[in-house]
Amino acid sequence: MLPPWVIKAINPCFILQSFSRLGELTVFLNDYFNTFDLYTFDKERFYMFLRDIVREKKIDRSRLAFFKHHKEDKVLTSIHTRLPLLKRREVIMLMDEIRKDPELYTRYAEMWGLEVPKKTKLTKKEQKEALENDADPIEKPKKQKNPAVKKANKQANTIQPVSFGSWKSGFNKGDD
DSSP states (O other): OOOHHHHHHSOHHHHHHHTTTSTHHHHHHHHHHSSGGGGGSOHHHHHHHHHHHHHHHTOOGGGSOOOOOOOOOHHHHHHHHHSTTSOHHHHHHHHHHHHTSHHHHHHHHHHHTSSOOOOOOOOHHHHHHHHHHOSSOOOOOOOOOOHHHHHHHHHHHSOOOOOOOOTTTTSOGGGO
């Protein structure tokens, strides 16, 4: 008899997945038990039925499929998608090393999109003070009032027609 915490903790679909490499037994289990009716069965009787099958067919642990399950972690999955060459445990080790230095962690977290940098909003009064205290303000160029400079600028900005002479001037008269 199984303890009640085991019956509550183990999902019947997960148990069926572990029998997925056994050929005819897999087909039988899928035909009869891989439905939504599986959740209406008494779990304890279902597990006892599977136990009897394992004993009768002499199925050892190496013949069962093993599916590794781990908790989904937003940080690990986002870093793992950005660094696909690293294995999951290597990403964990990398994060442990980065977390030792808080400044380094915030820099990498912003780079990987884990944390959004907070923008400080300045009030209009603070913006004016910042502009007044600025040591090197950007100066706009002053408009030139000299008419000769205006004419030179105007000529420099317009396209002047260019004359190349007649189209026959570059050819020899004997080539016609």
